[in-house]
Amino acid sequence: MKTLLLATRNEGKKMELQEMLNDIGISVINLHDIPPLPEVVEDGKTFKENAEKKAYETAKATGYWCLADDSGLVVDALNGQPGIYSARFAGPEASDENNNHKLLDLMKGIDESKRTARFVCCMALSTPEGETLVVEDYCEGIILRQPVGEQGFGYDPLFMPQGYNQSMAQLSRQEKNLISHRGKALNRMKPIIISKMSE
Amino acid sequence: MKTLLLATRNEGKKMELQEMLNDIGISVINLHDIPPLPEVVEDGKTFKENAEKKAYETAKATGYWCLADDSGLVVDALNGQPGIYSARFAGPEASDENNNHKLLDLMKGIDESKRTARFVCCMALSTPEGETLVVEDYCEGIILRQPVGEQGFGYDPLFMPQGYNQSMAQLSRQEKNLISHRGKALNRMKPIIISKMSE
Numbered sequence: 001m002k003t004l005l006l007a008t009r010n011e012g013k014k015m016e017l018q019e020m021l022n023d024i025g026i027s028v029i030n031l032h033d034i035p036p037l038p039e040v041v042e043d044g045k046t047f048k049e050n051a052e053k054k055a056y057e058t059a060k061a062t063g064y065w066c067l068a069d070d071s072g073l074v075v076d077a078l079n080g081q082p083g084i085y086s087a088r089f090a091g092p093e094a095s096d097e098n099n100n101h102k103l104l105d106l107m108k109g110i111d112e113s114k115r116t117a118r119f120v121c122c123m124a125l126s127t128p129e130g131e132t133l134v135v136e137d138y139c140e141g142i143i144l145r146q147p148v149g150e151q152g153f154g155y156d157p158l159f160m161p162q163g164y165n166q167s168m169a170q171l172s173r174q175e176k177n178l179i180s181h182r183g184k185a186l187n188r189m190k191p192i193i194i195s196k197m198s199e
Numbered sequence: 200m201k202t203l204l205l206a207t208r209n210e211g212k213k214m215e216l217q218e219m220l221n222d223i224g225i226s227v228i229n230l231h232d233i234p235p236l237p238e239v240v241e242d243g244k245t246f247k248e249n250a251e252k253k254a255y256e257t258a259k260a261t262g263y264w265c266l267a268d269d270s271g272l273v274v275d276a277l278n279g280q281p282g283i284y285s286a287r288f289a290g291p292e293a294s295d296e297n298n299n300h301k302l303l304d305l306m307k308g309i310d311e312s313k314r315t316a317r318f319v320c321c322m323a324l325s326t327p328e329g330e331t332l333v334v335e336d337y338c339e340g341i342i343l344r345q346p347v348g349e350q351g352f353g354y355d356p357l358f359m360p361q362g363y364n365q366s367m368a369q370l371s372r373q374e375k376n377l378i379s380h381r382g383k384a385l386n387r388m389k390p391i392i393i394s395k396m397s398e
Binding site for chain 1: 201202203204205206207209211212214215216218219220223225230233234235236239253254256257258261263264265266267268351352353372373375376381382385386389392393396
């Protein structure tokens with residue numbers, strides 16, 4: 001069935017037109033039927049709280065199955081910073097470059113052995129009805145002394161995964177997905193998506 | 200294919216997740232893929248200009264096939280008022296009742312023979328690419344001295360179609376659709392919808 005959008009919020013017009021178009025197999029929607037985009041405020045205190053909130057509110061508002069992740073970099077020498085503030089470490093409108101720069105500054109005097117860190121990914125799946133399921137996974141590594149590599153995004157150029165001698169930003173997407181926090185969290189989530197979405 | 204909405208505008212995350220979910224037949228979209236709702240300003244000088252603008256801008260913004268109508272009541276004794284201002288005759292936030300009240304006030308001293316009017320409907324169909332087709336039709340009648348009937352909307356309670364002794368608001372939806380400006384315009388548009396949307 002093909003969908004025709006009426007450029008109106010008038011429900012009277014929608015009813016009239018749907019009745020007149022039923023016989024030619026056209027489904028009529030109006031502007032009320034296009035889901036509004038929620039502006040979710042990420043004010044949780046943990047990755048889990050933020051992921052759950054984003055998935056739940058977006059699914060509720062739009063009627064879609066919704067997957068949200070909240071992820072970030074946890075640096076031991078910085079007592080867990082930037083953590084849930086990873087995307088806005090250098091300020092609310094910070095670019096990846098700004099954030100990387102701030103991290104390098106803070107890590108200046110810190111020894112090799114104390115540069116341990118992990119990427120954390122918490123992933124939440126919400127049904128349109130609001131049922132929410134959460135998984136979490138990690139990727140251990142160390143913080144480099146300068147950005148390396150052009151792939152990926154975020155702190156990838158400053159992060160060398162355990163057992164590698166390349167930064168996360170030097171790995172191909174396929175390589176990264178195998179070992180990254182998000183790849184591993186998604187692998188946990190996949191069987192849940194398969195079983196829930198085929199219910 | 201089932202659709203999973205990612206609660207993010209991050210295109211990097213979308214690419215990563217789509218790649219990892221390809222094998223289980225899930226299509227990933229993110230918040231950028233939910234169409235924004237355009238706020239179309241109805242500043243045309245004719246029904247046709249407004250209908251074309253609404254259909255074109257809404258189709259362009261959303262990617263849907265889009266049908267818009269601009270319709271209104273043209274009263275001879277009022278030099279064509281309310282015309283394209285029918286929905287906002289009594290002010291920008293006017294209700295149907297406010298508008299009907301204003302119309303009755305203006306028509307107070309006017310004789311039976313001079314109460315002729317017509318509903319006009321201009322209907323525009325726009326493809327997502329922006330091709331726009333327009334049809335127009337009318338329903339002749341007279342303006343009553345008080346509202347009658349509970350069906351329909353807008354000026355229907357004050358409008359008696361030619362050849363009827365009931366107001367438009369006393370007709371069933373089926374009866375109204377047969378003779379109304381919008382019903383007749385849609386009958387002109389239907390073959391266009393059928394041929395265009397099956398191309």
